[in-house]
Amino acid sequence: MQDLSAASQMRLVAIPRLAAGGRWRVEAMRSISEPMFLWFTKGQGRITIAGVTRGYTAFNAIFIPAGVMHGFEVGPQVFGSAIFFGRNPTVALPTIPHHLRIRETHLQQELNLILDAMQREIDSDSPAHERATQNYLGLASVWLERQISRAEPEPKRPDAARRLVARYAQLLEREFRSGMGVADFAAALDVTPTHLTRCCKQASGRPASALLHDRLIFEARRLLTETDLPVGLIAGSLGFTSPAYFTRAFQHQVGKSPTAFRRAP
Known part of the structure; x- marks a missing residue:
């Protein structure tokens, strides 16, 4: 991608690739300086966010704001995508972590289509592909906002x-x-x-x-x-x-x- 816009700062990465060079890169506690969105499509494991550990399974969507300590398991059967939004994202994003379990097939497919289209634009050299990538990033943020708004509230306040x-x-x-x-x-x-x-x-x-x-x-x-x-x-x-x-x-x-x-x- 050309270094022209906020779209050039974002990355869409297959989750198994995050552990390239060692599983410590994802499993050890750390934070990053940009928001991150994880979309698991296969497999299961545990993820720790801000010191609290939960299990994740297929079709879990997890948003982690910049600066929040986290770590998660990536076994050989875990697949999905990670969006890194860049240090100064131009799309609207939550300010706190969210762990969503997406059960409806049409919502799973909707996000998969957005991510597939985003990847095609990232790989493309067509005119305005940077702007198209940013627009798909905006659609992903809208999808996330809508799922947060319709998610069932936590059964109780954190103890x-x-x-x-x-x-x-x-x-x-x-x-x-x-x-x-x-x-x-x-x-x-x-x-x-x-x-x-x-x-x-x-x-x-x-x-x-x-x-x-x-x-x-x-x-x-x-x-x-x-x-x-x-x-x-x-x-x-x-x-x-x-x-x-x-x-x-x-x-x-x-x-x-x-x-x-x-x-x-």
Whole structure:
């Protein structure tokens, strides 16, 4: 696509391709700087958004705003599409996450047709294909808005545990580079570390420390893969007290040293 408009910032990617280069790219906790829409057409797994884990199946539509921490499983039988809207989307989008289960066949087909047409325009060199892509992106946002408006309301308001975990996930995303530990995050949230960990296990099946370590190691892997920064500088940028401590933590979770991970094909 030509670099002419907001359409040039968006991408439509097959979900299996998101894990190219390692499943950690989708499964580890992280956030991205643009809104994302996931449309699963086959398979099932679990997705964690803002510290809360749910199952997903075929014909689930999931919207994740920019800056919201998330991670999801992508097994060999999972198929679908992901729309990345770019950092400054011109279409109207929700401001909070949504997980929709689309049961009506005609609504499933409607979205599939929009995405197929969008992909054809992305691949095209016909006149005005960038504008056509943007128009299909607008149709996708309208489809999403309509499904949100007709979705059944949540059976109950999020309980106190989920609200706390959502606050933790939001704070963690802002401060994970600071060197703060779980006790520091708990103090900032005015709860005990034990209570925070209990709530995280209840909401996501994982302790608070696992969410923190996952976010840190994802960022470390990303920096090792996408930059030439020395390992020591990466360690310092992520709040580790020493490169040796960073190397031990990285190797414990990944099974390779940072240097070996960087050199791996």
